[in-house]
Amino acid sequence: SSTLYFVPALVKAMPEASLTFLLPDQPAFRSLSLGRHARALYFPRANGPAAELQRLRELFFTVPRLAREVGAQVCLTLGDLGAFGLPCPQVILLRQPLLVYSRQETAGLAAWHPLKRWYLAQHFGLAARRAARLIVQTPVMADRAARRYGLDRERISIIPQALMLDPAAEGTAEVRCRPLVRCTKPKRLLFLAAYYPHKNHSILPAVAREVQRRGLSGQVHIFLTLEPEEISAASLGPCLHQHSSLLTNLGRLSRSEVGAALRASTALFLPTLLESYGNIYLEALACGRPILTSDRDFARWMCRDLAFYFDPLDARSIVDAIESLPEREADDYAARAQEHLRSFPKDWNEVAERFAAAIRASA
Template identity: 30%
Template sequence: MTDSLEPFNTGGKEARYAALLPRLRQHGIDVHVHTMRWWGDAPVPQVPAGTLHALCPRISLYAGSRRSIWQAVVFAASTLRMLGRRFDVLEADAIPFVQLFPLKLVTVVRRKRLVVTWHEVWGRDYWVDYLGPLGRVAAALERLAASLPDHVVAASTGTADRLVDLGVPRERLTAVPNGVDAAEIEAAVPAADAADVLCVGRLLANKNVDVLVDAVALLRERGRRVTATVIGTGPERERLAAQVERLGLGDQVRLLEPLEQRLDVLGAMKSARVLAFPTVREGFGMVALEALACGTPVVTTDHPDNHARHLIVPGVNGYVCGLGATALADALTQALDNADGLREGALATGRDNSWDALAATLAKVLVA
């Protein structure tokens, strides 16, 4: 149960489901994905994740730069259709978590287990920053929603710890972090148009790609010309394009639409010298892990809501820095100067995370 999946939309949770769900078949699990009608009036497409079923029409996930409250409410209401659909266990994506309330009703009525994958915990401070006074209500709902599942799958150990802080008992928690496909990484061919610094992901305010652009400008002032490629789309794209133009960085910073093939994204990671990941909110950091698996060191922030920082051992596979152009420019300088030496540490991090082993753990949770 998720409102978004590949190939219709890209992102960390979408990539996670695209990797894990097909592998569940190896453990005797028949996967049916209930989502929005992303395909419109066309015939239901076949996707590797499983058999698709529409719950409601496709509604934009975002209203401006924020997640759409209307979309969340409509999708949540549509999940009541599961009262009449067949399933043995219902696994739900926690985002945007409003749907967990009707889904709890569905599973109680149907006497089935509700397993929820929790990608990240926002908490009261972030909710208030995001929504203002209304954020206090949202934070209370998040805490209540976390109490609903029969079992919670946390996308990182950091998220698991924060769920315990919300009141989820440890015995109802299993950490199943994100992983990489070693064969897919091996098959990716480095891109011909290599950049010094690569940034990949949704162009949202919390990703702070504008800080990367400012850091490139600062390095230019210091006499160091650094090229950066940004791959992604989102509400911040026009503002970033204007920023690049205003700073006269058109020959150093490229903004590219999402690449259609994952191998092309991995190829871009392989060819870049450093991946910049200046986010302040990340439940795990799939992009960071994939870059490390490609042998590309990562620079990310030390913000407490950025769990990608736990993947980084400073000076071994990348660097962690404060949020700001100066701090990011300094960390990028270190990473670029030591990129070759950081490569082995990056590759070692990638080798420790296998999707096959993670799928086996998830399968045990689902059939318990």
């Protein structure tokens, strides 16, 4: 979770402040070192519908009460939905793209229940209009949020996320990566994504059929990174069995394996329907790998001319892009990728400094 990187960096960026964090009661968060001027309160997280009720209770009761108890001067909310009844200004981080993209843009694949969509949009819009500042990660999200909710663009800060992969780390090609490392096909595509409906794994059967129809099975292989239960959720079991000559599931990769897997691939393959950011694009660029991805506004902003774009809902368009992918990247690709990466924060300390500035300006 990016929060594990962000919290210690924010503590470092605000040595003059007394900070109180409300964090999930999980070992990874309890192991964080926060320093003397910061403390954490840990709350167990519920699952399913109970988690949504717990979240509302926190926003309407727990967070306002804690803010009063500690005499908070600013409340920073990292979870999209702002709290109500606070005794201080609020800064909200928006990361949920479903709050700014329409159901039509996701072809219904990533849709909330209509009642849930209505409530969350109403809650977010009201809290965002009252907030001292809204933080987003890209100009695309800023423009969409401002248009949809009638927000003052001057009160929206754009703070991109830092790269989570260390490109200098060699990583290890462990057992899960071996099929990719040993593959001799010229176009080895890494579909590096956990299963969520908007990641668009459902297009894979049609893509596999189109690859076979064009006689490209000997040239193309797509590697997935799904857990067994995710394969079931995506209904991909029969497809993986039927098209085993061009689809292989590696299983979920650890952070130490991601770099090795990207370097062993020909390109990152990501037919996603919506993203608020897309750190995986930066990871591919850091490893010097071309990108095959959706022709959508979020991807165009992240990747610029460093990607091959396609219609994520059209298997023929996807395979057209795969065919156009050269078997080796252009000689200047890595240099152009590194130049583009320099426009993003170099580390989490830089991200935290920019958050700290927004918090101080809102107090």
